[in-house]
Amino acid sequence: MTKNPAIELRQISKSFGPVQANKDITIRVMPGTIHGIIGENGAGKSTLMSILYGFYKADAGEIFVDGKKISIPDSQAAIAAGIGMVFQHFKLVENFSVLENIILGAESGALLSPSLSKARAELAALAAEYELNVDPDSIIEDIGVGMQQRVEILKALYRQANILILDEPTGVLTPAEADQLFRILKRLREEGKTIILITHKLREIMDITDTVSVMRQGEMTATLRTDNTSPEDLAELMVGRKVLLRVDKTPAKPTKPVLEIQNLSMVDDFGVQRLKNINLTVKAGEILGIAGVAGNGQSELLQVLGGYSAATGIIKLNGSEIDLSTSVSGDGQARRALGMAHVPEDRQREGLIMDFMAWENAVFGYHREKSNQVNRFFMDNNAIRQETEEKMKRFDVRPPNPKLTAKNFSGGNQQKIVLAREIERNPDLLLVGQPTRGVDIGAIEFIHQQIVALRDQGKAILLISVELDEILSLSDRVLVMFDGAIMGERNPAKTNEKELGLLMAGVSEKAAQ
């Protein structure tokens, strides 16, 4: 090999207390390539990148940039070495202009105006070179997420980055925005930049990368040429066993309506209208999927249904209307008694109490039910513990120890505890938000199977997910939400990501046709 790798890591190790987050990681990324790093949550991807960007110091190992060994004690050093980072959550000042954000931390003197005019000129050059068009004077909070991401990329390029690291860059983008991002990345590659793309989405890896490294439990399990691999192979490398990427399910047999929503609207505490005249029906025996980019009202819809946000309109559960006026302080328990179960979007914030033991979490929300109590004043802790242990075995929660604190389980096992709690109640209606967010692939398969099995028992399921793949493979009908309103309904078998993507971006039904 004649050229030096743009960046090379040799035997990087890092542990946090007893947890070994990175173990002997070695990667070589050649200049002018896009290298993917894929792995499940907790596999150590983010730790590795934090080491590269100087947030953490590796316990052992060496880093080479352009063949020269360097040390990266802080992010300034990383920038000086030509490494730029685009974080999953943007680090932008919302009420600053694009230009001000770009020079933030890279001002060239005590006065701002020379820096700003210099940046303006340079930005124009960069925009021309990489086709990264952004209006330098727009305020960040006024521009879309895709634009904000471009600003992040420009920030890195303005600091002369040759190596660009992107951490889960498509998590907040519509499919169309993601395509645009990929075009930009390809353009950057043509210009000789080196790109490291961290993701857990197999499709992105297949679409855009030249080489890919797979991480599992802190170790680099393989580095491959993307042409020589397949999604199935990568999934197997990530999980360590064969996994089923497709959901096996028979056609739905919907019967009577279980959940009926009419003219549902909601205004939040700041006076912003979050839900606009939602109408939908979920029937017994079907999965209704709601697609949409995060932040378009799906969370609010779940909150209103779950009974912890006030709203106007009509919600009927099994034909009887639910009182929405007093729901500010929560009618969650009353709704559960009516046959509703709810797997919330954020299991760590809402679905579980992380400091409670598994058995305590296993009755959360149902703790006032007779079956969990000796009498009105005492809970039947022994029975709950015993039942939890059986439930944990049925749902393959590992380890099946009801006395273990929730925070000590992995993401997938935490989610299984929530699912076990909600599904085993045998509800008529199951609300599911982001069922597999941060869940390892092996557990995803199991969770999807459980949801489909519940449907096959003739239950109604409302699924909300930002993962389009998940919506398409699980749902029997798909609704798309944008800016608090339903944009349209599609049959998942007869639609495609492009069509849904347009709806998700707010392009109306007529315009889409």
Place this chain on the structure above:
Amino acid sequence: MDIMPRWVDIIIVPLLSLFLAAFLSALLIIAIGESPIAALNLMIEGTLLRSAGWGYMLYYTTNFIFTGLAVSVAFHAALFNIGGEGQAMIGGLGVALVCLFIPWPHWTLAIVGASVGAALFGMIWAGLPAYLQAKRGSHIVITTIMFNFIAAGVLNFFLVDVLKPKGSMDPASANFPSTTHLPTFQDLASLFGFEKAFRSAPANVSFFIALLACVAVWYLIWRSPLGYEIRALGKSGPAARYAGVRPVKIIMIAMMISGALCGMMAINTTQGESERLILNFTEGAGFIGIAVALMGRSHPLGVLLAALLFGFLYQGGAELALWTKIPRELIVVIQALVILFTGALSLMVRAPLERFFMSLQKAKE
């Protein structure tokens, strides 16, 4: 995985903190020219080796159990009740009104009535800041501490203007009728033929009510659905909301239980000891309750043990003031050191211990 075994966290950490506090105290005692060994001997002799010493120690302990439990219950709901002092004062007012204006035939009934009065008054006094927190978002720490001052003013008003007998120069209520007087440990010991035990010590039957309160709080927090909801709200507000727990209700209930427990301290001090309502009878027990709850890790058993320790320090401190040249102020400093180390600085002890156990684990691998 937890880094340290549980027993280290529960037993070694407080003991080590206590040892550090004792060590610093010893240095202080040496600095003023007294012997710390002699001082310790004196403390032990004055409290643990004489029955009267026990009588005094358990009297203080009773106060600290009530206030410690009160702070613990609020802690479980993630509320910091600093208003124990005021709630106890108003509880004392409740005790006084019940004892003075209801003709009780026997102390067994009077103590029930006084407990209800004390709890009710303390409950109301804690309920006001609780309402402000739950409904208006006024921070409980600020409001409860202000309510301490208001309570002191209210007590003052009642003792100077309302409850003071005509012609008395003393800002105190009239003496309670003798049928409300609680049997002291001395009285109880006499029943069994030990006339000389616990002589003139103030400990009385309300100690047993404090023990009952420990059991009741344990059941409440770890066995009842209400306690479950209190803990759930304390650990995670969003999760509690998801589960249909009403935060306003739980905040109100937790604070009112806390206030009731603080108020009940007054059956020990007011009905049991002074047998009339006096100014400043709380003597800072409301604040000691915070240290007791911190050291006892908000668990009733821990609270009991911590309350015993602070009872020992109070009584031992009084002995030191009586028999040595160690000034009263220094004794307060020693007590403050114990509070500082066992409460606020327990993290300082925990961190090196955690590192130690981590290196042990590494060595094993």
